[in-house]
Amino acid sequence: MTIGDADLTALWVTLRLACMTVVVLLIVGTPLAWWLAHTRSRFKVIVEAIVAVPIVLPPTVLGFYILVALGPYGPIGRLTGLTLAFTFTGLVIASALYSTPFVIQPLHAAFEAIGKGPLEAAWALRASPLDAFVTVISPIALRGYISAIVLGFAHTMGEFGVVLMVGGSIPGKTRVLSTTIFDHVEVMEYAQAHALSAFMLVFSFLVLLGVYIANRRFPIHVS
Amino acid sequence: MSRLTARFDVQLPNFHFQIALDVPASGITAVFGPSGSGKTTLLRCLSGLERSSTGFMRLADEVWQDESRGLYLPIYERPLGYVFQEPRLFPHLNVRSNLLYGFKRISLQDRRVSLEQVVDILGIGHLLDRRPHKLSGGEQQRVAIGRALLTSPRLLLLDEPLASLDIERKREILPFLQRLRKALDIPIIYVSHAMSEILQLADMVLVLKAGRLLTSGSLTEVFSSLDLRGLRGPYSIGAVIEANIAAHEPEFGLTRLEFKAQSLHVPLQPLGIGEPLRIHILSSDVSLALAPVTVPTSVLNVLEATVIEIREVDQATVDVKLDVGAPLVASITRKSLVKLALKPGQRVYAHIKSVALSEELSD
The missing domain is CATH 2.40.50.100 (RNA polymerase II/Efflux pump adaptor protein, barrel-sandwich hybrid domain)
Structure with a gap:
């Protein structure tokens, strides 16, 4: 036996975490990316830099600050009495923060490429701003959304440092595939580590392959 | 006779746009002037895309903007058609869906223009199932005009619809615009810096310069005014x-x-x-x-x-x-x-x- 129940549980936690993270980031990231693409505010560069910070920061640094913030003596803990550190919710928050640039940046680029032209055209054809966004901007930005979802999902599945700092690898709650592989290696269970690693490798490859095929099949023509 | 009356005062990054106009709400009114004189800004103000904090606009008996009373209809609540310099067709929709995009968004009793009518006037029947990127520039601009007409607008704003086209494509579209003037009884504001288009199409002319209205009047009056020698172009x-x-x-x-x-x-x-x-x-x-x-x-x-x-x-x-x-x-x-x-x-x-x-x- 190479893959046990504990490993399957970790896979389930990982998939749930990746899905939740992507959903949270799409909800928060769409308006933020839209704002970044169209604002003339001087704060734009500051926000852009903040969004990009997780790319260059060591995951342990980010994980450390999130751990402190979500702990019982952090601002959230003091205000609400909730301790989110070492919980699944805390893990989603941490993952979302860590994967922010991987979702925001493709959306930002997509919105910027579209510009205001199609939006103004839709308004002039009686579409309200929300209607225009849903029926015109979103379909044209489809590639941007696909990139954002895939990158956000894959990046969350692969993260280790932040997850370990904030989640602590508690089986069934915060233990994900990457930390499980680490745990297996630590106790010399190379067979299990191999199986999970191979799974991750094939899974990542198939997801990306699917995206590229979809992009070829349904190209969005922006002329 | 009903009129289009408007006053705008907008401070833009590079110039101050300040205009008051009063033109008949019928026929084609050409907006003429050198580039950077505020022609597009005028259309953006009339459409509601650009908001002037002291603006006023009335078409016939309907007031669309009167900032002194805090009244301002956003563009998507104004019954107007706007054709931009570039066609701006929606790339993910075919020609038929592009044409019907606005049509579907107006109420049944407001639909005075039908798809068949527009297809007929503009000669785009053979294009309906194609995607925009498969069309020539002239065809795309015709679809853009058709899409605007299908919202049964009470005012049609055309921003140099022929500017991005070569001579051949211009020859292809100009007759359609002339038919349009005859077929539809709505006022058209037509921005252009091409003398030939204005001479062929316009009934009234507004001449802009540096964000101000230099003069307005019938085509005949404006082009015979001695004050405008410099603006009459190379042909004088x-x-x-x-x-x-x-x-x-x-x-x-x-x-x-x-x-x-x-x-x-x-x-x-x-x-x-x-x-x-x-x-x-x-x-x-x-x-x-x-x-x-x-x-x-x-x-x-x-x-x-x-x-x-x-x-x-x-x-x-x-x-x-x-x-x-x-x-x-x-x-x-x-x-x-x-x-x-x-x-x-x-x-x-x-x-x-x-x-x-x-x-x-x-x-």
Whole structure:
């Protein structure tokens, strides 16, 4: 036996975490990316830099600050009495923060490429701003959304440092595939580590392959 | 007669746009002026895309903006059609869905224009199932115009719809715009810096310069105004005359036109007797004589005229504004002016060396 129940549980936690993270980031990231693409505010560069910070920061640094913030003596803990550190919710928050640039940046680029032209055209054809966004901007930005979802999902599945700092690898709650592989290696269970690693490798490859095929099949023509 | 009245005052990054206008809410009103004079800004203000904090706009009896009462309809609540410089078709929808995008968003009782009508006027029936990127520039712009018409607009704003097209494509679309003017009874504001388009299409002209309204009036008035010499363009238009076909002289390849009891000969026209034809005369093609022609001359077109106003252009040239039943400007030398001793009120004879039809101009 190479893959046990504990490993399957970790896979389930990982998939749930990746899905939740992507959903949270799409909800928060769409308006933020839209704002970044169209604002003339001087704060734009500051926000852009903040969004990009997780790319260059060591995951342990980010994980450390999130751990402190979500702990019982952090601002959230003091205000609400909730301790989110070492919980699944805390893990989603941490993952979302860590994967922010991987979702925001493709959306930002997509919105910027579209510009205001199609939006103004839709308004002039009686579409309200929300209607225009849903029926015109979103379909044209489809590639941007696909990139954002895939990158956000894959990046969350692969993260280790932040997850370990904030989640602590508690089986069934915060233990994900990457930390499980680490745990297996630590106790010399190379067979299990191999199986999970191979799974991750094939899974990542198939997801990306699917995206590229979809992009070829349904190209969005922006002329 | 219903009118379009508007006042805007917008401070843009590079210039101050301040305009008050009052034009008939019918026919084609051309907005003319050099680039950067605020032509597009005017359309953006009229549409509601640009909001002027002290703005006012009324079309016939409907007020769309009156900031003094805090009234401002956003663009998506205004019954207007807006055709941008670029077609801006939606790339993810085929031509039919692009055409119907706005149509589906207006209420049933407001739908006065049908898909069949628009397809017919614009000649785009064979394109309906194609994607926008498969169309030529001219076809795309026709679809963009059709899409705007299908919202049954009460006002149509066209921002240099032909600017991005080459001469051939312009020739393809201009007749459609002319049919549009006849087929639909809605006011059209048409921005252009192409003289030929304005001469062919416009009824009224607004001339903008540096964010201000320099002048407005009928095409004839504006293009015969001596104040606007610099803006009349390289052709120096001396007159725009609405004439009717009086007779054909096929043996000479000519057609005789009539306007206000005067007649003019132009190359043979494929039009019926009585049909209207718009012609223009360059001011440099007009020369003046004090007496009617008594000796034989090759000049065919001689109009009786009265001098209205004389304006010096430079050392050598003066513009003489005449009344020939319609206003006509003649550019003559100052030497000739002195020799003929021309004065306002004087009776003269204008020799027209060449009459152009608006269709022949290119930019």
